[in-house]
Amino acid sequence: MGRRRALEYDCAIRDVLDRIGDAWSVLVIMELSKGPCRFNALRxxxxxxxxxMLSVTLRNLERDGLVSRQVLDTSPPQVEYSLTERGASLHGAISHLAHWAETHQPGIRTSRAAYDAKEPIAS
Structure with a gap:
């Protein structure tokens, strides 16, 4: 892989991970995968x-084309959020990660406890 291609690959990964790596975006995407939802219901x-933070997260997801925002014709007006096609495809990838995390979390916790129980090495 040439240096230029490696930089493009790195840039794409960083760009996407910046969005899904924040504290709330994955949770919003997971919830919206169940169907459209209004702001207060999400909250x-x-x-x-x-x-x-929910407002900022939804705005960023909408900016990236992962979530759509629809103002409902009600009195007072209400807003409903849903995943776009791109957001649904990202949910597919995230659901694999979520399954992996659920499967491996007990082992990871055990490994952490064993590591933390070791005597500190004197420097």
């Missing part, structure tokens, strides 16, 4: 997220 389901 109730995703515990500990602030109103401001």
């Amino acid at each position: 109730r389901v995703i515990e500990a997220i602030s109103q401001r």
Whole structure:
């Protein structure tokens, strides 16, 4: 792989991981994979997220074309969010990661506990 191609590959990975690597985007995508959802319903389901952080997360996901925002013709107007086709395809990849995490988390916790129990090495 040439240096230029390696940089392009690295840049694409970093760009996408910046979005899905934040604390809330994956949780929003996982929830919206179940179907369209209004803002307050998302906020109730995703515990500990602030109103401001949910707004920022949804805005960034919409900017990246992963989430669509639709203003409903109600009184008062309400907003509903849903995954776009691109967002649904990302959910497919994320669901594999989520399955891997659920499968391996007990072993990882055991490894961490064993590592943390070791005597510190004097320097």
